[in-house]
Amino acid sequence: MDVSPLAQSVIAGDRRALARAITLVESAREDHRDQARALVAEVAQAGRQALRIGLSGTPGVGKSTFIEAFGCFLTAQGLRVAVLAVDPSSARSGGSILGDKTRMERLSRDPMAFIRPSPSQTHLGGVARRTREAVALCEAAGFDVVLIETVGVGQSETMVAEMCDLFLLLLAPAGGDELQGVKRGIMEMADLILVNKADGDLKPAALRTQADYAGALRLLRRRPQDPDGFPKALAVSALEENGLAQAWDEMRALVEWRRAEGHWARRRTEQARHWFEEEVRQSLLARLTREPLRGLMAHLGAEVGQGARTPDEAAAELLAHLGR
Numbered sequence: 001m002d003v004s005p006l007a008q009s010v011i012a013g014d015r016r017a018l019a020r021a022i023t024l025v026e027s028a029r030e031d032h033r034d035q036a037r038a039l040v041a042e043v044a045q046a047g048r049q050a051l052r053i054g055l056s057g058t059p060g061v062g063k064s065t066f067i068e069a070f071g072c073f074l075t076a077q078g079l080r081v082a083v084l085a086v087d088p089s090s091a092r093s094g095g096s097i098l099g100d101k102t103r104m105e106r107l108s109r110d111p112m113a114f115i116r117p118s119p120s121q122t123h124l125g126g127v128a129r130r131t132r133e134a135v136a137l138c139e140a141a142g143f144d145v146v147l148i149e150t151v152g153v154g155q156s157e158t159m160v161a162e163m164c165d166l167f168l169l170l171l172a173p174a175g176g177d178e179l180q181g182v183k184r185g186i187m188e189m190a191d192l193i194l195v196n197k198a199d200g201d202l203k204p205a206a207l208r209t210q211a212d213y214a215g216a217l218r219l220l221r222r223r224p225q226d227p228d229g230f231p232k233a234l235a236v237s238a239l240e241e242n243g244l245a246q247a248w249d250e251m252r253a254l255v256e257w258r259r260a261e262g263h264w265a266r267r268r269t270e271q272a273r274h275w276f277e278e279e280v281r282q283s284l285l286a287r288l289t290r291e292p293l294r295g296l297m298a299h300l301g302a303e304v305g306q307g308a309r310t311p312d313e314a315a316a317e318l319l320a321h322l323g324r
């Protein structure tokens with residue numbers, strides 16, 4: 001199949017073409033992979049960049065509600081918004097935002113928005129590539145903002161942070177005065193912490209939690225990509241749509257500063273390198289699980305087990321086959 005017509009339709013902003021293109025990059029078939037590679041390379045020629053925003057938070061914190069409210073807020077400003085989801089956990093079926101299309105009812109009907117449910121899960125390496133390519137397709141299709149939702153499990157947050165310009169962490173108001181066991185590593189990735197559900201009875205708790213996190217963020221090591229005062233913690237209510245404009249103002253201020261200081265471009269460059277190296281690593285690992293290397297691995301493993309070769313010798317022997 002010649003992917004050029006599809007690529008051109010994506011660039012022209014044809015939503016059905018975009019959906020088909022994403023289906024192609026999600027395919028596990030080997031011949032589809034070649035087409036997907038050509039497709040992604042061709043759409044890259046459009047040279048478009050969206051603002052990529054990663055959004056993470058534990059189940060029930062209000063990610064879907066926030067995306068619906070924030071997405072509609074953005075489209076009301078005349079921005080085109082694409083929403084993608086990453087859900088590598090096998091515990092959930094059907095992908096996180098598929099069942100949520102009902103919860104994102106307004107946004108899914110919005111002609112300025114495009115919502116793509118996450119496909120059923122595979123290993124994280126495959127998820128990363130597919131998500132990255134889906135982001136690239138949305139950018140080429142002319143979306144201004146690409147929101148990437150991830151549940152706070154395993155490595156998915158780190159992965160999403162590695163493909164985003166901004167990383168948002170959504171938190172719920174804490175019951176007591178303790179920080180909610182948010183891992184330090186995740187806090188360190190956040191550009192903006194949004195304490196959600198700052199409404200009704202939960203409002204005082206949300207404001208306390210926000211103040212706690214604001215304090216905790218000040219204790220973190222200063223990052224070169226941040227102007228004064230960042231990362232920040234804000235209180236929002238996705239349900240009542242409060243604090244969204246302020247959150248957006250903060251995001252824009254941060255992005256403008258990073259662009260002006262060269263951090264934006266530098267980060268994109270680093271990310272491209274990261275994904276190149278990751279792709280090499282993943283491809284090498286994948287080859288080990290296929291013939292002929294899989295059989296050779298088993299064979300050499302048995303020899304090592306019998307003491308016929310040292311582990312190091314056997315590894316050298318196996319690696320010598322990589323180039324063949």
Ligand SMILES: Nc1nc2c(ncn2[C@@H]2O[C@H](COP(=O)(O)OP(=O)(O)OP(=O)(O)O)[C@@H](O)[C@H]2O)c(=O)[nH]1
Nearest residue numbers: 058059060061062063064065196197237238239240
């Ligand atoms: N009071 C209040 N409730 C909220 C707010 N945002 C979300 N909720 C409620 O919290 C519950 C979970 O919201 P979701 O948006 O489904 O949360 P989620 O993070 O997408 O959850 P998962 O998809 O399961 O990971 C729902 O009952 C929402 O109505 C808010 O700002 N205030």
Ligand SMILES: [Mg+2]
Nearest residue numbers: 063064096100
């Ligand atoms: Mg959800």
